[in-house]
Amino acid sequence: MQAHHAGPGPSHRWERLAPGVVRRRLPQWDATVGAVGGTEGVLLIDTGSTLAEGAGIRSELRELFGRAVTHVALTHPHFDHVLGTAAFSGVQVYGAVGAAEVLEHSRDTLRADAVTHGVAPDAAAEAVDVLVRPRHPVSGEITLSLGGGRRATLANVGPGHTGHDLAVLVPGGAEDPAGPAPDVVFCGDLVEESGEPQAGPDAHTARWPDALDRLLALGGEDALYVPGHGAVVDADFLRAQRDTLARRFTLS
Numbered sequence: 001m002q003a004h005h006a007g008p009g010p011s012h013r014w015e016r017l018a019p020g021v022v023r024r025r026l027p028q029w030d031a032t033v034g035a036v037g038g039t040e041g042v043l044l045i046d047t048g049s050t051l052a053e054g055a056g057i058r059s060e061l062r063e064l065f066g067r068a069v070t071h072v073a074l075t076h077p078h079f080d081h082v083l084g085t086a087a088f089s090g091v092q093v094y095g096a097v098g099a100a101e102v103l104e105h106s107r108d109t110l111r112a113d114a115v116t117h118g119v120a121p122d123a124a125a126e127a128v129d130v131l132v133r134p135r136h137p138v139s140g141e142i143t144l145s146l147g148g149g150r151r152a153t154l155a156n157v158g159p160g161h162t163g164h165d166l167a168v169l170v171p172g173g174a175e176d177p178a179g180p181a182p183d184v185v186f187c188g189d190l191v192e193e194s195g196e197p198q199a200g201p202d203a204h205t206a207r208w209p210d211a212l213d214r215l216l217a218l219g220g221e222d223a224l225y226v227p228g229h230g231a232v233v234d235a236d237f238l239r240a241q242r243d244t245l246a247r248r249f250t251l252s
């Protein structure tokens, strides 16, 4: 990718986490989208809340990486993370096993959720009309090679925030001239920094703390953990959030 520089344009909005690894906090709901670029492909993690938002992400990443998005990983089937997927044509779409069926059967819920949260009704209806379901179900883990040694492991770490939570581990490498790069874990909404984790009717609250233990096992002590909403956090934050969730859902 091009060097990070200040000023208008995509590099202003995308936060560089490690070589070839960026994320953006989208407006309105502060949902995170992440991207990992190799010499042959670009993986996008989540796609925004409308087709227009997805299209903006597509063109910004093309400018940042100089190539098109080739793979999409959906962290969970909520409107603010999946409704931009149809803006990407010809990509391979991954989700936790069962997420495709949930998306197919919850079109009305997705549209209603989006509108309730402030998406324009026309934009929500359009995105749901062309909803893309993941064709590659992930149970356990799979690793994608993006070229130039850049890899990403998609891990089914749920259930927790939903019945179908997928995390993405991007291993750091020693190839960065500035020093060893950190591992980066995109956590989806299993982790939130900007507020209390949101537990809706599709949450599996009793099993959520275990999902955070699986995230910690995935990334280890030194990884950068990227929440679905909010600032990047560390392993200590995950442990504290796990304990808080365990107390909250035991008492409720």
Ligand SMILES: [Zn+2]
Residues within 6 Å of the ligand: 076, 078, 161, 189
């Ligand atoms: Zn969510």
